[in-house]
Amino acid sequence: MVVQLSTRPHQTSKMSEGNQPKVEANILVLGAEKVGKSALTVRFLTRRFIGEYGDIESIYTHSVRIGDRDVCFSIWDSVCPQASELQGWVSEKQLRWADGFILVYSICDRSSFQLARQQLLRIRQLKRRGGVEKAPVILVGNKRDLQHRRAVSSEEGRLLALSTNSGFFEISAAETYHGALVVFHELLDMVRDSRSSGKKAVGIRGIVRSMSAVFGRRRTE
Numbered sequence: 151m152v153v154q155l156s157t158r159p160h161q162t163s164k165m166s167e168g169n170q171p172k173v174e175a176n177i178l179v180l181g182a183e184k185v186g187k188s189a190l191t192v193r194f195l196t197r198r199f200i201g202e203y204g205d206i207e208s209i210y211t212h213s214v215r216i217g218d219r220d221v222c223f224s225i226w227d228s229v230c231p232q233a234s235e236l237q238g239w240v241s242e243k244q245l246r247w248a249d250g251f252i253l254v255y256s257i258c259d260r261s262s263f264q265l266a267r268q269q270l271l272r273i274r275q276l277k278r279r280g281g282v283e284k285a286p287v288i289l290v291g292n293k294r295d296l297q298h299r300r301a302v303s304s305e306e307g308r309l310l311a312l313s314t315n316s317g318f319f320e321i322s323a324a325e326t327y328h329g330a331l332v333v334f335h336e337l338l339d340m341v342r343d344s345r346s347s348g349k350k351a352v353g354i355r356g357i358v359r360s361m362s363a364v365f366g367r368r369r370t371e
């Protein structure tokens with residue numbers, strides 16, 4: 151069951167106050183069990199760390215002003231399927247819904263890193279099949295405060311991100327708000343970049359189409 155929650159006091163229009171169009175971004179938070187997906191999401195939404203979160207799958211909507219823009223995030227805090235054959239599963243529905251992905255693992259849990267790798271590769275593969283070369287993804291190593299229990303080095307995380315064209319951060323949702331903030335803001339930038347490069351690609355395709363229409367017509371004259 152997916153529960154829809156809103157952190158907005160009221161519904162806002164599609165235009166910001168300064169008449170800048172409102173930016174909307176659907177963010178899917180994925181990762182193994184107990185890596186801190188809810189802790190990261192709730193930290194970003196409320197600035198707080200409350201310790202225990204339950205395991206209800208939720209979609210939160212949250213409006214904030216970033217620079218001169220109003221931004222509306224919809225954040226899907228997913229639950230990892232229990233069955234081992236479904237581990238790493240990212241559904242078609244989730245893929246279609248999301249503009250950007252946050253893949254969380256715990257730096258203390260190597261198997262969660264392996265699952266994040268699997269999910270990352272699946273997203274890249276399915277998006278490529280749909281003609282999208284660069285889906286915005288950020289890999290997040292959480293629980294950085296637990297250094298004495300570290301099982302995944304920073305280099306391994308960074309390398310995986312580099313080799314898959316993803317962003318990378320190590321954070322502690324328990325210790326600071328700043329890490330969560332940077333993750334969501336960086337992903338928003340990536341989403342906006344991917345939208346504008348998508349538009350450019352369509353623009354170039356449009357020019358090519360109109361040129362071939364002109365040349366095509368000439369040939370038939």
Ligand SMILES: Nc1nc2c(ncn2[C@@H]2O[C@H](COP(=O)(O)OP(=O)(O)OP(=O)(O)O)[C@@H](O)[C@H]2O)c(=O)[nH]1
Binds near residue numbers: 205292295296
């Ligand atoms: N030390 C430490 N504990 C954390 C951190 N983030 C989350 N936790 C703890 O890890 C446990 C799991 O956190 P959740 O946010 O519920 O993890 P989740 O991935 O949403 O869990 P599920 O939805 O049940 O899969 C909780 O006990 C949190 O208090 C962190 O940065 N440091």
